[in-house]
Amino acid sequence: MRKQLLITAAIIGLAVSAMPAGPSWAVDPSRIENAAKNPNDWLMYRGSYDNWQYSPLDQINTANVKDLKVAWTHTPGRATRGLQSMPLVADGVLYYSGSYSRLFALDAATGELIWSYIPELNEDLIAQQTHSPYNRGVALGHGNVYVGTVDGRLIAVDMKTGAPVWDTKLVDSEKLTVGFTGAPIVVKDKVIIGAQGGEWPWRGPIFGVDAKTGKKVWEFFTVAGTEEAMKTWGNESWRTGGGGGWMPGTYNVAKNLVYWGTGNPAPLYDWAGPDWKTEGPRPGTNLYTSSVIALNPDTGELVSYFQELPHDAWDFDSAVGEFLRIERDGETYIVHPNKGGYVYVYDEMLNFKRAWPLVKNINFIEGVDEKGNLIGRRDMREGKHTNLCPAIAGGISWNTGTYSPRTGYYYKVGNEWCMDLEIVKTTPILEPMAQLNIGANFTFTDPEGGKAYGHVDARDPITGELAWRIDFPEPPLASLLSTGGDLLFVPDARGVLRAYDARNGAELWSQNNGLGHNGGIISYAVGGKQYISVAVGWGSLVGDAYPDLFGEPYKSMATDQGWLVTFTLPD
């Protein structure tokens, strides 16, 4: 099968095709559905609906990557909490968002500004938000660029001019505190975006919005979104349940299904311990938190789901991960990492196939059985507990891994860290505005027998079999990229962008970008030249823990700077 994949890749992988045609300003649904077949563009978050985060371009390859040089840089300004977004490219124009949802369209070959759009946001609200004001990306389609805002809006601007087209308020962020930080996706005639949630006492909806008019068409509550689900929240705890869908999912064209990962329930930790089915702050399994769900994009109706962590008591979202679509031996698999450190494998209807651990230090469960049930749950009662692994930041964080059809490997960052905690009975705070509901005091700790660290693994995405691993003194927090040139790019936490041979992990090139990486990386081509563009900037909530955990260079690392750095080969 791997040979078949290689042949397919060779056919669609192509070398860079010189495409002199200027911007067409039209990214229609069929073009998005076929995104993987046009390597010159990078049309959506994680590259295509297959979510491979892979570029077939091979002009930059293992032989010449040593010559890679900076082509241009651009700074979005006001880079509070760095630059966490994923740039997109269509027809030689690069679109990206900075903090405060500041939008830029640049000539993708030179970095020259075409237009910018700086939305006016509720600054008083932003000053009161925790998970703010970063933005993790935009969507393209129907002649527009779409971006969410931390004050609860979804905005469309004209791809050609940057002029606002529509601006729809979807969430009462002034009351609920949460808004949007994740990228939207375009599915046919809809823009789909998920709200923040998790530790916030609300119901974390996902929205389907008409792409042309901005009218809200549907809203699916990840907390008690159906009658069935409402029964899984004792004492009406669904009213403050958390959830959310704060990172983008993807779309299965053939099945007409939108896959989305959902956030954890609130409070994060549950004083009822093993009695969670009938006692505590949220008795029951708490559907559809910490789950993967499949929605009908036309109606928002739930078609299928799998709850990865029934009654999540550890803050291990399913919101973090990509949905890799992998075909093997006549079967189609959907591969989805969970924040707890396990990678889940499903069929297209989200029927569980298996789960495998990416991370070594996991003790919140002993394992996952052949039906997807958690074995040996560590349900902790009110009081002190030590050495819970992974720590609250997860064995897997929100940036995306990458899959190369050439090597057959799935490349993904694993985090090795633990924590001590004291679980406390808390109550949701809703007035005058919603507040975090953690439910514990905690302290990060090193894993037993060593220091906290991270690693990039090359594994079989279906079986989890390890091919090779690269250790890092601190977990990289940026997205990875693999390419048709057999390169794996890892933007690390200290600020060094590293290129490896994707086949064996040999380091081939590195460039110090001067500041930690915490966002996206893509590849595209303009005028017959391949480019690599990476977000540079530090300051996510996970990264905020690094100064205390690891000391320098994080103690002095700026969290209010960011820039996009784009590389190419010399002429």
Add this chain to the structure above:
Amino acid sequence: MAATLARSGMIALLAAGLAFPAAAGHLDVPNLFASVCGFCHEDGGRHAGKGPQLMNTERSDDFIRKRIREGKRGRMPAFGRMFSDEDIDEIIAYIRALKPREQASTE
């Protein structure tokens, strides 16, 4: 409809007295740390985390009061709408009284 449901839910919770951590008419600051502040100020403020350690801070009361009210952009939310002057005084008193866990448990 959905928004109405969410809002009516909050009203129900408020009616049930689930709005604010309070103990004997005072702000329950330890509980507040377990729900909100401890996300960044670990172990009830005894340890650094995303934010600085608060135990043994050399910052003045005025500095802490201003920081709680106004926050610090990109680092700490502003809680001026959440807390009255009296609430903030109680938070400062809690911070001043913080001791290491071992010491606290032997008292």
